[in-house]
Amino acid sequence: MELPTFKDIWQDSLQWQPTQDQLEQWEKLYQEILLINNQINLTRITEPNDFWEKHLWDSVAGVIGLDFLQYKESLKAIDIGTGAGFPGLPIGIIFPHWQIALLDSTRKKINVIKLFLEALQLSNCQTIIGRAEDIGHFPEHRESYDLGLIRAVGEVSVCAEYILPFLKVGGIGVLYRGNLQNQEEISLDNALKQLGGKLILVKQFKTPLTQSVRHFIYVEKTIKISEQFPRAVGVPKQQPL
Known part of the structure; x- marks a missing residue:
């Protein structure tokens, strides 16, 4: 199996297109995932x-396409709960001058991502094993x-409590969601x-192939965070702010 390129869809939906090199890297990543997926259920x-x-x-x-991101600068980013490497790996491929940390609490997944980084020769990505509630205090x-x-x-x-402790003041958090209810926006606020x-x-957005609803929520860190956050492992989920 090979990935489609869908250059027109990239252009129409995001006013952006991947380069040939990026397409080849994504294809390589896809093939690596197919190979490993036979042994470990990554995705x-x-x-x-x-x-x-x-x-x-x-x-x-x-x-x-965000006017508040400085794309040309060497941004330092973290992907929290990266799983099989998403969204961090595809982003690391298109922005090789960014430094991206891929954080997950499952050692097996992190070990697999290390194999991907080696195969793709992605030197701008690093891995971290641990829970956001712990690592956010390091x-x-x-x-x-x-x-x-x-x-x-x-x-x-809950996502906000995981992400904000990692950000510098002025840093941006991106929360990837499906549907977003009004009540959720109130609790986020x-x-x-x-x-x-x-x-x-x-x-x-509507996703380009299946027309599924997608929300991307952008938050900015405005002041230094209290030392109590993030709270202990499991607490943010059990007792959301």
């Missing part, structure tokens, strides 16, 4: 069109990233007040 999304839309298009759509990671990425792992207020952040943009 259920392996059919080429599904993989393209749910892993590649979705990853890139969250960070393209001095070398706390308040040291320009950009945080998190795919839906719970309520938006309440959480951000406690965490020292503000909501700057919500972008709604």
Whole structure:
């Protein structure tokens, strides 16, 4: 199986197109995932069109075309709960001058991502094993990233508590979501007040192939965060702000 390129769809949906090199890197990543997936269940999304839309298009759509991101600078980013490497790996491929940390608590997944980094020769990506609630308190990671990425792992207020401790003041968090209810926006606003952040943009898309609803939520860290956040492992999910 090979990935479709869908250059016209990239252009129409995001006003952006990958280069030939990027397409080749994505294809290599896809083949690596298919190979490993036989031994370890990394992702259920392996059919080429599904993989393209749910892993590649979705990853890139969250960070393209934003006037508050300094694309040419060497941004330091973290992908929290990266799983099989999304959205971090596709983004690392298109922005080789960014430094991207891929964080996951499952050692098996991190070991596999290390194999991908080797196969793709991606020197701008590093891996971290651990829980966001713990790593967010480590001095070398706390308040040291320009950009945080998190795919839906719970309520938006929970995602905000995971992501904001990693960001520098002025840093941007990107929350990848499917549907977004009004009540969730209210709870996010309440959480951000406690965490020292503000909501700057919500972008709604229909995915180009299946027309599924997608939201990308952008928050900015406005002040230094209280030492109590993130709370202990499991607490943010059990008791959302």
